Amino acid sequence: MSSVWFKKHFLRSGSAANPGSAESLRRGVEQQLPAAPLYRRPKFLRGVCSGERLPGRRPIYCPPRDKPLQWRTGYAEVINAEKSEFNEDQATCCQISVRRREIGMEEEQDWLILCSNQYLVGYYWALFDGHGGPDAAIIASNYLHYCIKQKLEEVVEGITEAQPPMHLNGCCICPSDPQFVEEKQIQQEDVVIGALENAFQECDEVIGQEMEATNQSGGCTALAALYLQGKLYVANAGDSRAILVQKQSVVPLSSEFTPETERQRIQQLAFLCPKLLAEEFTRFEFPRRLKGNDVGQKVLYRDYSMAGWGYKTVEKADLKYPLIHGHGKQTRLLGTLAVSRGLGDHQLKVIDTDIEVKPFLSCIPQVKVFDFASCNIKEDDVLVLATDGLWDILSNDEMAQIVRSFLDENRTDPYRFSELARCLVHTARGKKNGHQWILDGNSPASYDDISVFVIPLYKRDEDC
Amino acid sequence: MSSVWFKKHFLRSGSAANPGSAESLRRGVEQQLPAAPLYRRPKFLRGVCSGERLPGRRPIYCPPRDKPLQWRTGYAEVINAEKSEFNEDQATCCQISVRRREIGMEEEQDWLILCSNQYLVGYYWALFDGHGGPDAAIIASNYLHYCIKQKLEEVVEGITEAQPPMHLNGCCICPSDPQFVEEKQIQQEDVVIGALENAFQECDEVIGQEMEATNQSGGCTALAALYLQGKLYVANAGDSRAILVQKQSVVPLSSEFTPETERQRIQQLAFLCPKLLAEEFTRFEFPRRLKGNDVGQKVLYRDYSMAGWGYKTVEKADLKYPLIHGHGKQTRLLGTLAVSRGLGDHQLKVIDTDIEVKPFLSCIPQVKVFDFASCNIKEDDVLVLATDGLWDILSNDEMAQIVRSFLDENRTDPYRFSELARCLVHTARGKKNGHQWILDGNSPASYDDISVFVIPLYKRDEDC
Numbered sequence: 001m002s003s004v005w006f007k008k009h010f011l012r013s014g015s016a017a018n019p020g021s022a023e024s025l026r027r028g029v030e031q032q033l034p035a036a037p038l039y040r041r042p043k044f045l046r047g048v049c050s051g052e053r054l055p056g057r058r059p060i061y062c063p064p065r066d067k068p069l070q071w072r073t074g075y076a077e078v079i080n081a082e083k084s085e086f087n088e089d090q091a092t093c094c095q096i097s098v099r100r101r102e103i104g105m106e107e108e109q110d111w112l113i114l115c116s117n118q119y120l121v122g123y124y125w126a127l128f129d130g131h132g133g134p135d136a137a138i139i140a141s142n143y144l145h146y147c148i149k150q151k152l153e154e155v156v157e158g159i160t161e162a163q164p165p166m167h168l169n170g171c172c173i174c175p176s177d178p179q180f181v182e183e184k185q186i187q188q189e190d191v192v193i194g195a196l197e198n199a200f201q202e203c204d205e206v207i208g209q210e211m212e213a214t215n216q217s218g219g220c221t222a223l224a225a226l227y228l229q230g231k232l233y234v235a236n237a238g239d240s241r242a243i244l245v246q247k248q249s250v251v252p253l254s255s256e257f258t259p260e261t262e263r264q265r266i267q268q269l270a271f272l273c274p275k276l277l278a279e280e281f282t283r284f285e286f287p288r289r290l291k292g293n294d295v296g297q298k299v300l301y302r303d304y305s306m307a308g309w310g311y312k313t314v315e316k317a318d319l320k321y322p323l324i325h326g327h328g329k330q331t332r333l334l335g336t337l338a339v340s341r342g343l344g345d346h347q348l349k350v351i352d353t354d355i356e357v358k359p360f361l362s363c364i365p366q367v368k369v370f371d372f373a374s375c376n377i378k379e380d381d382v383l384v385l386a387t388d389g390l391w392d393i394l395s396n397d398e399m400a401q402i403v404r405s406f407l408d409e410n411r412t413d414p415y416r417f418s419e420l421a422r423c424l425v426h427t428a429r430g431k432k433n434g435h436q437w438i439l440d441g442n443s444p445a446s447y448d449d450i451s452v453f454v455i456p457l458y459k460r461d462e463d464c
Numbered sequence: 465m466s467s468v469w470f471k472k473h474f475l476r477s478g479s480a481a482n483p484g485s486a487e488s489l490r491r492g493v494e495q496q497l498p499a500a501p502l503y504r505r506p507k508f509l510r511g512v513c514s515g516e517r518l519p520g521r522r523p524i525y526c527p528p529r530d531k532p533l534q535w536r537t538g539y540a541e542v543i544n545a546e547k548s549e550f551n552e553d554q555a556t557c558c559q560i561s562v563r564r565r566e567i568g569m570e571e572e573q574d575w576l577i578l579c580s581n582q583y584l585v586g587y588y589w590a591l592f593d594g595h596g597g598p599d600a601a602i603i604a605s606n607y608l609h610y611c612i613k614q615k616l617e618e619v620v621e622g623i624t625e626a627q628p629p630m631h632l633n634g635c636c637i638c639p640s641d642p643q644f645v646e647e648k649q650i651q652q653e654d655v656v657i658g659a660l661e662n663a664f665q666e667c668d669e670v671i672g673q674e675m676e677a678t679n680q681s682g683g684c685t686a687l688a689a690l691y692l693q694g695k696l697y698v699a700n701a702g703d704s705r706a707i708l709v710q711k712q713s714v715v716p717l718s719s720e721f722t723p724e725t726e727r728q729r730i731q732q733l734a735f736l737c738p739k740l741l742a743e744e745f746t747r748f749e750f751p752r753r754l755k756g757n758d759v760g761q762k763v764l765y766r767d768y769s770m771a772g773w774g775y776k777t778v779e780k781a782d783l784k785y786p787l788i789h790g791h792g793k794q795t796r797l798l799g800t801l802a803v804s805r806g807l808g809d810h811q812l813k814v815i816d817t818d819i820e821v822k823p824f825l826s827c828i829p830q831v832k833v834f835d836f837a838s839c840n841i842k843e844d845d846v847l848v849l850a851t852d853g854l855w856d857i858l859s860n861d862e863m864a865q866i867v868r869s870f871l872d873e874n875r876t877d878p879y880r881f882s883e884l885a886r887c888l889v890h891t892a893r894g895k896k897n898g899h900q901w902i903l904d905g906n907s908p909a910s911y912d913d914i915s916v917f918v919i920p921l922y923k924r925d926e927d928c
Contacts, residue, residue, distance in 0.1 A: 155775050158764075166751055168762035168775045173755065180751040183791045186764060186773050193772025201769075272736050287630055287644040291637065298632035300622075300650060305665070305828045308657025309650050311619050311632045327647045364769045 039086040040138050044069060044093055045077075053079065058437070060425050062418045069093050070123055074417030074454035076425040080389070081437050081447040088130035088220075089387050089449040090141035096122040096226070098152045100160070120160070122228040124148065125453050127240050129387045131337070132218030136344030139207050140220050144343075147199040147206070148226065158191040159229070189231060193367045196226065196235045200343070204363035208346040219337075219344030222365065223254060223385055225453075227460065230372050232383065235365035237341035239388045243396050244370065244457075246381045250400045253368045253383070257341035259324045259333040266333065266340060266360050267304035270323055278355050281334060282320040284312065290319050323360075329392065333360055341365070372457075379458045380407040382417070386424070389450035393428040393439065402427060403454070421454045503550040504602050508533060508557055509541075517543065522901070524889050526882045533557050534587055538881030538918035540889040544853070545901050545911040552594035552684075553851050553913040554605035560586040560690070562616045564624070584620070586692040588612065589917050591704050593851045595801070596682030600808030603671050604684050608807075611663040611670070612690065622655040623693070653695060657831045660690065660699045664807065668827035672810040683801075683808030686829065687718060687849055689917075691924065694836050696847065699829035701805035703852045707860050708834065708921075710845045714864045717832045717847070721805035723788045723797040730797065730804060730824050731768035734787055742819050745798060746784040748776065754783050787824075793856065797824055805829070836921075843922045844871040846881065850888070853914030857892040857903065866891060867918070885918045 041049045041061070049061040060078045063069055070093060079087040098120040124145050130137030158164035164186055166177035174180070200222065211217060221238020234242045236254035244251040259266060263285065270276060270283035277283065285302040294314045301312040312318070326332050333340055334350050334357055341362045348357040382403060390399070406423055410416045430437045430445025437445040505513045505525070513525040524542045527533055534557060543551040562584040588609050594601030622628035628650055630641035638644070664686065675681060685702020698706045700718035708715040723730060727749065734740060734747035741747065749766040758778045765776040776782070790796050797804055798814050798821055805826045812821040846867060854863070870887055874880045894901045894909025901909040 158773075158775060164764060164773070166764055167758075171761070173757055173761070174752065177752070181764065184751045186751065190773045191764075191775075194766075194770055194774035195772070197770050197772055198774055269736070272733070287648045287650065288638065288641070293637055294631075297635070297637070300628060300630055300645065300655075302658075305826070306658055306661050307831065308659070308661055309622075309628070309654045310658035310662055311622060311655075362769070367771065 039079075039134060040090070041087070042075075042077075042091040042093075042141065044075070044091075049077075053085065056432075058429055058432075060422050060429070062422050065415055065418075068415075068418075070095065071460055072414075072417055072456055073125065074415075074419070074421035074456075075452065076418070076421035077451040078389075078425050078429050078449070080449045083447055084133075084449075086130075086134040087449050088134045088137055089389070089451040090128040090130065090134065090137040090220070091451050091453070092124065092126045092128075092141045092145060093453070094124055094145055096124050096145055096149045096152070098122060098149060098156055098159075098228075100153075100156050120152075120156070120228065122148075122152070122226050124224065124226050125385060125455060126222065126224040127385050127387055127451050127453065128220045128222050128343075129238065129240055129449070129451075130218055130220040131339070132345070132348065133216070134218070135211065135216040136207050136218045137220035139210055140203055140222055140343050143206055144199065144203045144222060144224060147203040148196060148224070151195040151199040151202065152192070152228075155191050155195055159188050159195075162188060164188060164191045188229070189233075189369050189371075192226075192228060192231075192233055193369070196224070196233060196367050197364050200235065200237060200363050200365050204343045207344045211344060211346060217347050219342050219348065219361075221339055221342045221387075223387075224365070225253075225383065225385060225455070232370040232372070232457075233367055234370070235367045237343070237363060237365040238339045239391075240386065241388075241391050241396075242383060242385045243399065244381070244383050245400045245403045247378055247404070250396050251370075252396065253370060255366060257362070257366070258331060258338065259340050260328075260331045262340040262362075263302070263324055264304050264307075265362075266324060267302075269360060271304050273359070276355070276359050277323065278353065280320060280350070280353060280355060281323045282318055283323045284318060285322060285324055286318070289322065289325065290314055292319065295319070333357065337361070372460075377457045377460075380404070381457045382407075382420075383453075383455040383457060384424070385453040385455070387449065387451045389446045389448035390424060390428045390452055392448065393430075393446045394424070399424065417454045417456050421452045424452050424454070425450050503543075503598060504554070505551070506539075506541075506555040506557070506605065508539070508555075513541075517549065520896075522893055522896075524886050524893065526886050529879055529882075532882075534559065535924055536878075536881055536920055537589065538879075538883070538885035539916065540882070540885035541915040542853075542889050542893050542913070544913045547911055548597075548913075550594075550598040551913050552598045552601060553853070553915040554592040554594065554598065554601040554684070555915050555917070556588065556590045556592075556605045556609060557917070558588055558609055560588050560609055560613045560616070560692075562586060562613060562620055562623075562692075564617075564620050584616075584624070584692065586612075586616070586690050588688065588690050589849060589919060590686065590688040591849050591851050591915050591917065592684040592686050592807075593702060593704060593913070593915075594682055594684040595803070596809070596812065597680070598682070599675065599680040600671050600682045601684035603674055604667060604686055604807050607670055608663065608667045608686060608688060611667040612660060612688070615659040615663040615666065616656070616692075619655050619659055623652050623659075626652060628652060628655045652693070653697075653833050653835075656690075656692060656695075656697055657833070660688070660697060660831050661828050664699065664701060664827050664829050668807045671808045675808060675810060681811050683806050683812065683825075685803055685806045685851075687851075688829070689717075689847060689849060689919070696834040696836070696921075697831055698834070699831045701807070701827060701829040702803045703855075704850065705852075705855050705860075706847060706849045707863065708845070708847050709864045709867045711842055711868070714860050715834075716860065717834060719830060721826070721830070722795060722802065723804050724792075724795045726804040726826075727766070727788055728768050728771075729826075730788060731766075733824060735768050737823070740819070740823055741787065742817065744784060744814070744817060744819060745787045746782055747787045748782060749786060749788055750782070753786065753789065754778055756783065759783070797821065801825070836924075841921045841924075844868070845921045846871075846884075847917075847919040847921060848888070849917040849919070851913065851915045853910045853912035854888060854892045854916055856912065857894075857910045858888070863888065881918045881920050885916045888916050888918070889914050 062076045128137035128140045223240035224235045226233045234253040239256045242253040298311040406420045428446045430439045502515045592601035592604045687704035688699045690697045698717040703720045706717040762775040870884045892910045894903045
């Protein structure tokens, strides 16, 4: 199993046993209490962010100016307003070099990770938003790109030809194999999408094994952007969001996966496998939790097969807690989780029960593809990736307006994308007013962790 | 159960035991052989279409000019080129009056079906494309509108107020009930959508019971359009299609449901309930059926969680027949069916096995809503509903071009929508050349049954 391989090569030396890992940081925290807790930050912030929490303050951190990120990418982050003692967001930004493996070459050999023109070079950005602690997000931020590299290398012959071969080794057992592949309209990009899907699954397994071995818990969302061979692949599992901002248009490159958006999938699973609810939950959705005196009445409801609403005569069993309950940001799966896709949460159970949440979660991302060949990218066109802390405050259009006016007013600043990321985070974090964080109009600002990448897309190949 | 109620009120006197029903027609056919088979046609064609097959000929039938359909709707149909001895398409066009039931009023009382201003009046058009015989399509064409009427009447209090009440009887057990409904953004139209979804399910049950009782078999697709309270609801289960054609735009109002478009849902069910495949099928998709010498090779594949393609090392179990196999129109579910949603097929088994197809089928339609208030409908704007016989030959844009130029050239003809329907059917049927049916460019025409409604949308309320 390749997850075993991962474990052997990376995990013991790279995460839990590492002096900088979440586990050892937490141990450190326990020993040092009541000193300010340390929390692990993205590697590229080193030297800027202390990883120490400043009580009552929420400074915004950007990478150091003398160590710019690839493509002059801007990044900024801020910790939550004491919702958690850690910043549960994590971020990664790196190149991924995909090596064509020689047949018979052993996996045991060391990988070449440095960029090289002999290899297929990809550019990778990812955001992870942890829940139940930062541990899953830390492991994912350290390993998802290795999983992607590995999965791409496993199918490299399928992504270097315009039409992927039926057989990976290129042999042609049936003379019309190319025709079968063409009839199914299978293209290079479909194999990259498959590799990304499999990489998320692999990373989820690694997290499960690692968390179990080290007695850690929690999960995280994952939003990853990969630029490869002239196309941008955006893979999303959770409620972060990626948006392409152009002069005239705003193109969403991800959808959110929450108990609300995935209601039908989740309810259908409960219908097919009712044991998963242990007779403690009802799979039906109602506008509110039902009460004893609703019994016998006809009330609004939805089942798994319905996009619309019907009326159902309430039975006693309908008084159980609903599988999906609440509305908007407050919607919870099994009263527990606010997202329906992501990595980790293998041990998560509904409080005081043996009911597992994991069977209802999916670790598979939805992958959207943006082909640069189909679009004339202009100078100020950027891709913005951000965790839900930003999107709780800014709509896509509000964000796009800030992006356009900021870049227009800061034409010459070489750090403009970094400053723009800072400006976006600053807007959503707001200002402190007494014990509250408020926006300009006095409405509440985001109390969540906020992380933002601003990735300039113009002349993207010149920096490589 | 309301399906029992249906049976009692309609089925025994309205379908199988009726002199015009499929069953009695078939009995008649058996007695009269080798005379030309009779097949049941839509009621509104009476006097025009003999219901008798003319060997080697495919005349196009339209409703009689002295009995125009509601809204001056055009309709035309043609039988297949001897693919089946029956025309498996069926059509219905009628008003649906939805009565507000008095509380305590018994279901036993007769329904008022005539249009009346005291009632909510809906306009209904539907196409059904049968497979394995015309029986399911005939029952559906006779009863789906009753199911819709019944389901709408059951929730009429929910569709006559802008915001549906939490409790159907209007009582307010919790003072903030209206707020809960508002937070969930539940509107009138959601309750109509729910009623349509439930009506399809009800009709499917009726068909199942009726087919079992009369030893009939087969299934059908269903595409239904309902105009109610200023909105058009298009409910689709199968591979028929509804398109709104306007001067400047072509708006699809349905999506097709086939083993290809519903691959992931079908594969996931097989993953969760592997017994359904009885170890005779593999749930994986491959570009072609695998052979013995593919074993051990890495070949292209997709599983339920994948939108992309990966490579899988072939095992012996992968040589089984695939759950979904073929490409394009040839794609089959369990080697048997070309559609994945529809009504009927309760007894359908994979040939020579005990494997049931029905668990993989869905009878739930997808409902799309078009709100006339949001769009300025012009004189020649029409809704076109057609079975796959038309869409196999014409793309949406080609169809729209014919619609626009035909209506432009026939401004004054009072039968222009009927003539347009005839023109569309004629285009897809082509001409006979020897034993073949060909298009103008000599390519093959449609050999299938073809049925088309052309529904003018301008000043739609004037004819009511």
